[in-house]
Amino acid sequence: MRLSHVIAALEKLYPPSWAEPWDAVGLVCGDPDQEVGRVLFAVDPVAAVVDEALEWGADLLVVHHPLLLRGVHGVAATTPKGRLVHRMIRNGLALYTAHTNADVADPGVSDALARAVGLVGGLRPLKPAADDPRRGLGRIGELPEPMTLRAFTALAASGLPSTAWGLRAAGDPDRTVRTVAVCGGAGDSLLDTARAAGVDVYLTADLRHHPASEFMAFAEHGGPALIDAAHWATEWPWLADAERALTGSGDAAGKLETRVSTLVTDAWRLHDASPGTATPSPGTASDVIEGAK
Incomplete structure (x- = not known):
């Protein structure tokens, strides 16, 4: 055609x-x-x-x-x-x-991300479009059952393509989470929106140190935990949705041969998690989430 x-x-x-x-x-x-x-x-x-x-x-x-x-x-x-x-x-x-x-389509990039990390049914925009509450940035959804932040981080990692960046979680690894907000790509502009939405955890990409640190101060008083994933990985699931939508449309149905690229084009290519030689100050701690890619 x-x-x-x-x-x-x-x-x-x-x-x-x-x-x-x-x-x-x-x-x-x-x-x-x-x-x-x-x-x-x-x-x-x-x-x-x-x-x-x-x-x-x-x-x-x-x-x-x-x-x-x-x-x-x-x-x-x-x-x-x-x-x-x-x-x-x-x-x-x-x-x-x-x-x-x-990004703002219904369904769009964040719908595909939400399904990839295990959210089920009833997805709604994190920040609805002014002219249509079904569209907008990010999505909020529910997990099939409550689980710990540690378990959800591993679940999300298993649903996303593997990258050197992997997934990083901020918050108590043993806290219970069920309501999740996601935003494909760089989503730190929606940190306050996610907090106001009352979700248990917000998963996005490209989170910077200072905004994340300030955000986590609210987590100590019941605010959401954070999960930071690779930018490319959070948007890749949408490709299959776009492919199906195009080949299923009336004009294009049966007329096109399509393929989704599986090349990992995330900018970060190497991750070294070997122990360093510097000693953290007393009282600092970090958790490695087993199974996170």
């Missing part, structure tokens, strides 16, 4: 109007009149993913993260991103981005 028809199907699922004003979504390169037979889904438009797409013979690469998020004045092949653009155009590979418009 024509690329323009595939784009139309994608934009019914993830309308560009839902994207944040600063975002860059939609068609990055490609001729709307070209024919598309194979579509690869990936989180990041990096060289290894373009290699995979071209080796498989894909006509379209659908990604979550924008290649050109900030304004550019040229795409000369003298830069890494410019070389990617030239290579895709030369080989007839179109590139399409669904980013914050996919």
Whole structure:
């Protein structure tokens, strides 16, 4: 089918109007009149993913993260991103981005994350959209039964793809949790929202030391625990949802061959948990969650 028809199907699922004003979504390169037979889904438009797409013979690469998020004045092949653009155009590979418009969709990125870490039924937005309470950032859901933070961290790790970053939990490992908030990608802007929602634990990515430390002061008085996962890992589960949604749409049903990339494109590649030689001050403690990847 024509690329323009595939784009139309994608934009019914993830309308560009839902994207944040600063975002860059939609068609990055490609001729709307070209024919598309194979579509690869990936989180990041990096060289290894373009290699995979071209080796498989894909006509379209659908990604979550924008290649050109900030304004550019040229795409000369003298830069890494410019070389990617030239290579895709030369080989007839179109590139399409669904980013914050996919984050707030119903279902969207955080719905897939919620299911991956074991939440069941009745998902609702952590921060609903102003014009539709079913859409919005993050999701809140319930575990099938209460469990300790330690057990939930291991459960979440088992449901997400393995990365060097793994999962890190802040809070009493033995506290009981059942109501969980999640946000795919960088979610520290929703820390206060998660606390106000009264959840037992908030799982997201890219948590920084100072906001996390300040947030954990509330945990001592019943506030949520925190789990920090790899950015890429929290968004990867959405790819299969997007693939199913596209191939199940009326215009595209039965017309496209699709694949989800399993390449780990998280920026962090090495994790060393060997004991250090420095001695912590008395009273400090950390817990290694067994089974966390």
